[in-house]
Amino acid sequence: MMMMALLGHRARVLLDCEMMGSWRRGVHRLTGLWAAGVVEGQRTLPREGAAAAPKSLKEMPGPGTFSNLVEFFWRDGFGRIHEIQQKHIREYGRIFKSHFGPQFVVSIADRDMIAQVLRAEREAPQRANMESWQEYRDLRGRSTGLISAEGKKWLAMRSVLRQKILRPKDVFVYSGGVNEVIDDLIKRIQTLRSCEEDGETVTNVNDLYFKYSMEAVATIIYECRLGCLQNEVPKETLEYIEALELMFSMFKTTMYAGAIPKWLRPFIPKPWREFCRSWDGLFKFSQIHVDDKLREIQACLDRGEEVRGGLLTAILISKELTLEELYANMTEMLLAGVDTTSFTLSWATYLLAKNPQVQQTVYNQIVQNLGKDTVPHAEDVPKLPLIRAVLKETLRLFPVLPGNGRVTQDDLVLGGYLIPKGTQLALCHYSTSYDQEYFKAAEDFRPERWLRHGHLDRVENFGSIPFGYGIRSCIGRRVAELEIHLALIRLLQKFEIQTSPKTQTVLPKTHGLLCPSGVINVRYVDRQ
Numbered sequence: 166m167m168m169m170a171l172l173g174h175r176a177r178v179l180l181d182c183e184m185m186g187s188w189r190r191g192v193h194r195l196t197g198l199w200a201a202g203v204v205e206g207q208r209t210l211p212r213e214g215a216a217a218a219p220k221s222l223k224e225m226p227g228p229g230t231f232s233n234l235v236e237f238f239w240r241d242g243f244g245r246i247h248e249i250q251q252k253h254i255r256e257y258g259r260i261f262k263s264h265f266g267p268q269f270v271v272s273i274a275d276r277d278m279i280a281q282v283l284r285a286e287r288e289a290p291q292r293a294n295m296e297s298w299q300e301y302r303d304l305r306g307r308s309t310g311l312i313s314a315e316g317k318k319w320l321a322m323r324s325v326l327r328q329k330i331l332r333p334k335d336v337f338v339y340s341g342g343v344n345e346v347i348d349d350l351i352k353r354i355q356t357l358r359s360c361e362e363d364g365e366t367v368t369n370v371n372d373l374y375f376k377y378s379m380e381a382v383a384t385i386i387y388e389c390r391l392g393c394l395q396n397e398v399p400k401e402t403l404e405y406i407e408a409l410e411l412m413f414s415m416f417k418t419t420m421y422a423g424a425i426p427k428w429l430r431p432f433i434p435k436p437w438r439e440f441c442r443s444w445d446g447l448f449k450f451s452q453i454h455v456d457d458k459l460r461e462i463q464a465c466l467d468r469g470e471e472v473r474g475g476l477l478t479a480i481l482i483s484k485e486l487t488l489e490e491l492y493a494n495m496t497e498m499l500l501a502g503v504d505t506t507s508f509t510l511s512w513a514t515y516l517l518a519k520n521p522q523v524q525q526t527v528y529n530q531i532v533q534n535l536g537k538d539t540v541p542h543a544e545d546v547p548k549l550p551l552i553r554a555v556l557k558e559t560l561r562l563f564p565v566l567p568g569n570g571r572v573t574q575d576d577l578v579l580g581g582y583l584i585p586k587g588t589q590l591a592l593c594h595y596s597t598s599y600d601q602e603y604f605k606a607a608e609d610f611r612p613e614r615w616l617r618h619g620h621l622d623r624v625e626n627f628g629s630i631p632f633g634y635g636i637r638s639c640i641g642r643r644v645a646e647l648e649i650h651l652a653l654i655r656l657l658q659k660f661e662i663q664t665s666p667k668t669q670t671v672l673p674k675t676h677g678l679l680c681p682s683g684v685i686n687v688r689y690v691d692r693q
């Protein structure tokens with residue numbers, strides 16, 4: 166759900182990102198910048214005799230506060246953030262400024278400028294102003310987690326978690342558990358399609374993948390099964406799903422809560438109230454699982470047995486995080502890990518159904534390099550570059566986080582403008598993903614564009630960085646990739662995914678994250 170955004174604060178960033186302003190395309194390229202001055206760290210000083218000093222923010226174009234308010238509050242701009250992002254870039258160019266309520270944002274939709282910002286990051290980059298998230302935590306005496314923490318606290322927690330889930334080999338061990346969840350996903354598909362007249366269509370795959378993603382991520386982070394994919398979902402789990410739906414609605418809530426200044430809250434109390442209610446539900450959800458695991462470990466120790474387990478057990482035993490930090494991180498990881506994965510799987514399924522030739526090529530590679538029935542494990546995925554390319558291309562066309570944010574930690578010259586330290590930047594990933602200069606035939610689904618000589622191209626393309634880049638990038642990336650790669654491989658081994666008369670054209674909408682604006686219906690046809 167970063168909610169980027171992941172992320173609630175991300176949601177604010179996204180919102181700001183949409184309000185972009187104008188500028189002449191290509192003028193503010195990095196090359197021009199370097200020519201204009203001597204770079205000292207991130208700051209560029211005018212060279213003696215150099216043509217022009219950087220311009221001030223006053224000279225930067227962008228939409229006015231009033232037009233933003235109209236766009237967002239009167240024309241439901243919150244649902245069209247990705248489109249507004251593109252509109253503003255057409256009007257103002259690849260760098261522009263916006264005011265939104267109390268917030269001031271400089272938006273960037275230039276691949277080189279994005280690379281410049283991310284490559285120059287210090288040891289603890291700040292994503293966005295997280296005031297509202299921090300305020301909730303202060304109010305309830307809760308800790309921050311990775312998404313909401315900053316500075317030394319973030320760095321300390323990140324160092325602990327990075328070692329447990331960010332390296333590919335850390336997540337290899339979860340293949341078995343994820344495959345068990347995929348067994349249930351396949352059974353669920355068979356049940357659902359048997360209820361349809363043609364015996365093949367599954368309506369609303371979004372719902373199906375939401376349950377899959379929740380089950381898979383819970384298997385990894387809570388080390389337990391929730392029963393989301395059973396025909397009769399346990400009552401307890403239904404309550405959990407409700408809590409997660411709250412979490413989903415929170416992205417929008419966060420946007421409103423962040424955009425409304427504190428002094429206005431007594432007059433417009435609902436967004437802040439709902440924001441707190443959503444967080445209460447989420448924290449409660451995580452606390453139950455962490456406490457259960459803690460009791461289990463204690464019982465094990467009391468019996469004098471060796472304690473074995475996965476991520477949660479390892480963190481609890483190592484005591485590298487306090488209990489409050491653990492609640493907060495489990496809460497924020499779940500928040501970030503369910504909708505992101507399920508939307509991406511929904512879009513991948515939709516794109517494969519709409520592009521049968523691409524699907525056939527991917528299937529052929531699976532059969533050739535893995536086999537028709539071999540259950541894949543993480544170690545097998547590198548043999549299937551096309552599956553990885555399908556995920557990359559899906560995330561280029563539908564980046565779950567259509568924008569991201571950074572607060573500048575030094576003065577910085579970008580696109581010929583001097584951006585002072587402490588400025589909120591919005592990185593407009595949706596727009597760069599569709600920029601024809603960065604991606605030929607950018608509207609088309611072409612996974613092979615990510616391959617070079619049949620292998621995944623390792624060179625980072627800053628036009629599409631769906632998991633972010635660098636030290637503050639997505640910590641759940643390997644988990645998400647594992648869940649998506651394994652699910653896609655096994656679904657393609659088992660079924661040909663086809664369109665049905667019920668398959669409508671589905672466009673994206675922004676609901677905090679970029680998500681399908683309608684239900685996706687496809688046929689899962691048994692392979693002969």
Ligand code: HEM
Pocket residue numbers: 167169171292311312323382386497498499501502503505506509560565566569570630631632633634637638639640641642644645
């Ligand atoms: C397709 C799936 C996913 C996508 C596209 C995605 C994308 C992102 C992006 C763009 C960021 C911000 C990175 C930055 O600021 O540079 C992020 C951060 C984060 N993601 Fe993901 N994510 C996904 C799945 C997951 C999963 C499965 C988890 C947890 C298991 C997760 C946990 C997090 C956390 C905790 C952060 C904050 C990291 C930090 O600030 O240190 N994400 N994600």
